[in-house]
Amino acid sequence: MTVSGRRVAWRRRRRAFAAAWSDYRHSTPGMIGLVVLVLIVAMALAAPLLASEADLRAIYAVDNPRWATPSEYGPLGTDNLGRSVWAQFVWGARISLLVGFAATVIAIVIGSLVGIVSGFFGGIPSALLMRLTEWFLVIPFLPLAIVLAAILGPSVWNIILVIGITSWPATARVIRAQVLSVKERLYIERSRALGASSGHLMNRHVLPNVSPLILANLTLTVPVAILSETTLSFLGLGDPTRASWGKMLDEAFSAGALTRNAWWYYLPPGLGIMAVVLAFVLIGQALEEILDPRLKEGRS
Amino acid sequence: MSLRFVSLKVLGALATLAFVIVFNFFLFRVVEGDPVANLFRGRNLTQEQRQELRQQFGLDGSKLEQFGAYVQQTLQLNLGRSYISNEPVSKEIWDRAWATIALVGISTLLSTVFGVLIGIAAAWKRGSPTDYTSTSFTMATYAMPDFWLGMLLLVTMAVSLGLFPVGGITDAGSNATGFGHLLDQAHHMFLPALTLTVAYLGEYAIVMRSALLDTMREDYLTLARAKGLREVMVRNRHAVPNAILPVVTLIAINFGFVLSGAIAVETIFSWPGLGRLTYDALNGPDLPLLQGLFLVFSAAVIFFNLVADLLYAYLDPRVRTA
Amino acid sequence: MTDMASPDPGQEHAAPLLSVRDLHVTYRGAEGGVPAVRGVSFDLAAGETLGLAGESGCGKSTLAGAILRLLPKGTTVTGEVLLNGEDVLTMKPGRLRAVRWTEAAIVFQGALHGLNPVQRIGAQVAEPLEVHGRAEGSKAKVAELLEVVGIPARRAAEYPHQLSGGQRQRVLIALALACDPSLLIADEPTTALDVMVQAQVLDLLEKLQRELGLAVVFITHDLSTLAANCERIAVMYAGRIVEEGPSRDVFRSPAHPYAAALAAAFPVIGDMRYRRAPSGLGGDPPDPRAIPSGCSFHPRCSVALPACTTDEIELRIVGPGRRAACVHAGEAVSAG
DSSP: OOOOHHHHHHHHHHHHHHHHHHHHHTOHHHHHHHHHHHHHHHHHHTHHHHSOGGGGOTGGGTTSOTTOOTTTSTTTOBOTTOOBHHHHHHHHHHHHHHHHHHHHHHHHHHHHHHHHHHHHHOHHHHHHHHHHHHHHHHSOHHHHHHHHHHHHOSOHHHHHHHHHHHHHHHHHHHHHHHHHHHHTSHHHHHHHHTTOOHHHHIIIIIHHHHHHHHHHHHHHHHHHHHHHHHHHHHTTOSOTTSOOHHHHHHHHHHTTHHHHTOHHHHHHHHHHHHHHHHHHHHHHHHHHHHHHHHHHHOOO | OOHHHHHHHHHHHHHHHHHHHHHHHIIIIISSSOHHHHHTTTOOOOHHHHHHHHHHTTOSSOHHHHHHHHHHHHHTTOOOBOTTTOSBHHHHHHHHHHHHHHHHHHHHHHHHHHHHHHHHHHHHTTTSHHHHHHHHHHHHHHHSOHHHHHHHHIIIIIIISOOSOSSSSSOTTOOOOHHHHHHHHHHHHHHHHHHHHHHHHHHHHHHHHHHHHHHTTOHHHHHHHHTTOOHHHIIIIIIHHHHHHHHHHHHHHHHHHHHHHHHHHHHHTTOOSHHHHHHHHTTTTOHHHHHHHHHHHHHHHHHHHHHHHHHHHHHOHHHHTO | OOOOOOOOTTSOOSOOSEEEEEEEEEEEETTEEEEEEEEEEEEEOTTOEEEEEOOTTSSHHHHHHHHTTOSOTTOEEEEEEEETTEEGGGOOHHHHHHHBTTTEEEEOOOOGGGSOTTSOHHHHHHHHHHHTTOOTTHHHHHHHHHHHTTOOGGGGGSOGGGSOHHHHHHHHHHHHTTTOOSEEEEESTTTTSOHHHHHHHHHHHHHHHHHHTOEEEEEESOHHHHHHHOSEEEEEETTEEEEEEEHHHHHHSOSSHHHHHHHHTSOOTTOGGGGSOOOOOOSOOOOTTSOOSSSTTGGGOTTOOGGGGTSOOOOEEEETTEEEOOTTBTBOOOOO
16 A cells, blocks of 8 residues: 555644644743733634623713723723723724734735745846845835825725735845745755756745745734734824724823823733734744754755 | 945945835825825815816826926925925925934934843843843833833823923923023933833844854854953954944844834824824825925935945945955 | 873973873763763873874863863863963963963864954954063064964955965964964864865974974874874873874874774875775764763774773773773784
């Protein structure tokens, strides 16, 4: 009974994945990060269960006390319009996380494509792509994002697009460097000698070696995207109809929560962002430690 | 450093600037169909008014003519008129530029110096409590939004403790001059500068620490010790000059982010600089002003990157011959 | 216990320049100590050349580092290292720094990062002069040193990456001579170089040693270079000296099976014994964390006896000025 080559490859991958997972479990910071992230995502997904969406609307909050402290009202008190801060926090998590992830996906997809194509094919298209990447890297992120957001108008999808478009260069650069180093490895030459096509080389050799790097890059890009969304929302460029942590900070600031020291309004969003970002940083560091030796050896 | 090397770098910077100018044009004139409708979204204009505005903005020619007019205007530093204030954009920007330059300049200087010092201490005493505290501190400051840190500082230091003013650049109604005036401004600048410094020094500390840890393993350090140098000399004369190279690169990369950070931080502290101006411009949206600000910010970053590139080449002789 | 017998009768009776006595070096490892040097003793007289041979991991570089106390923090070093009668291991830090480079200097491998990449060559050669208070006329001295090793003085303004491997090695030699030391420790100075360049550097070292009357400890894994350049050879294995004696004798008729295998691995052209292909030695040198019991060489030894697995073998006198740590020492042994 012969086993197909594909099955062997999948078995190998599953074993490699299991080994990586067990390595990961040994990293305490990594596990802490993962747990925190899972908790926050769970909270965001469970938003309808934790707070009614109606609590977000000012019209329904007319009868609520204004600027109520957490001991007077609800888990986290109310804001200047009487809306529940807890509801804003829980529902705001959704937007912050959604934008973070979606924008990262866009940035990674564009960045990886540019990086892989530029690194693999080389020549003039590569030089042009790299010039383009350099230019985009130089343009300061926030002014560009502001200008784009001002033109496109405030909505969640526009924000996702804006952050995605401004974040891909960093990924492209890193991926391209890795593709270049993979290209130089001997087994690519040998494969070509055996008559392998570019497509085959791409699938069997380049992508498997580049994927871990893409994953590591993802864990770095998401927190940056979330911080970007926070800043954009704070500046008033976010979707005015949806709650987000950045928007909470904007409203807190505009309504004078600082002079009133209404800490229940401006502390939770900031702490929430810190928690998510730190979680990703810890996860990213743990992943780097696991994947690094493999990246160096390559899989021949 | 040869003249050829420097000129190549300068040309590269100019090319990038040219790209930004062209990109800017595309953003506004080509993205949407009717630029006038775009520029004056939300206002009701008659056909005549629209036509007049088109002429005023040079929008009545073909796209190519428009582009030519735009480039010419830009090179003459005519960036249009602010929609909100009706003042020339270049004047608005010029009036506010120094406040931002002072704020960002001092913050970058302080965050670099302190970040590097912390990084050196953490690496040289690896594994010690110094190392752990500094690493935790830098991770925490990296994770928080810079303007949120500003909010916290504002609440504690200005509102609750009353140690610092809540905003602005000088006390209202104060007619202090000379040194008193300068002191007043410095007093107002303290919190925003502290915010930007703390928000970004973490990255310098991390990079310096890891660069120094890598350098500490190099053979030439053992050689330096074998020659009879004291540890401090080994560190300062051999380890640090090599480890500081990635930090220089980081300063260049970070500058764009610090400028971006200044936008929100200036807003929090009502600091009358370009950042605050950007925030105000968003209320229109005052697109000519935003466009001009975008150009100025980009030009500043390009220039700063050029300086950092040349500085790096000065510090690392291996790059010069390339 | 290692042999602490009186110096061989073949040596001069003047006080040796360098005297290493029962040196043990243990690195701090993740799971406990890692013994790199396990009881090494030897003497070196002024102007004498000693070659130290062995494969990677045998402890020879550790030994070199130990002589001037250049090992990483946390490394345990016991024994004595007497340099001109003073024990380096118990010197106060100030005295140690004064002694470094002025009495003994090391020539490291001239790899790309053996020199500070962002500092000019001239400045790096001048540095020990500054440190030891000889800054007066350092520029002239630097030029002189560079000329002596065959590098034009004007190249002092260049950076390490602008020099070839052979040139960097010469700079390191010039550097080592800056404070007129009486002992030179050369740690694999020719390993990274091409054969032709190797020969040039070896010639240079030999000429300098003769003209300046330097004592040299020459460390390498290539036994054949030692045979031509050193008066005496010591072969190291797993942290111990397993054979020691006049270089010609050790190379031509090794008494220890490992020394024999090492000699056989580097054939001499023209020597009839090497008409057949040199026999390689199977296996790898032992991991310092898991050194075999008894004679540490027994797993790879073709003439091992049952006793070799349990009894530690001491250095035995094989001839005038010759010692070997093998149970067969005293008989003629050749690689199988």
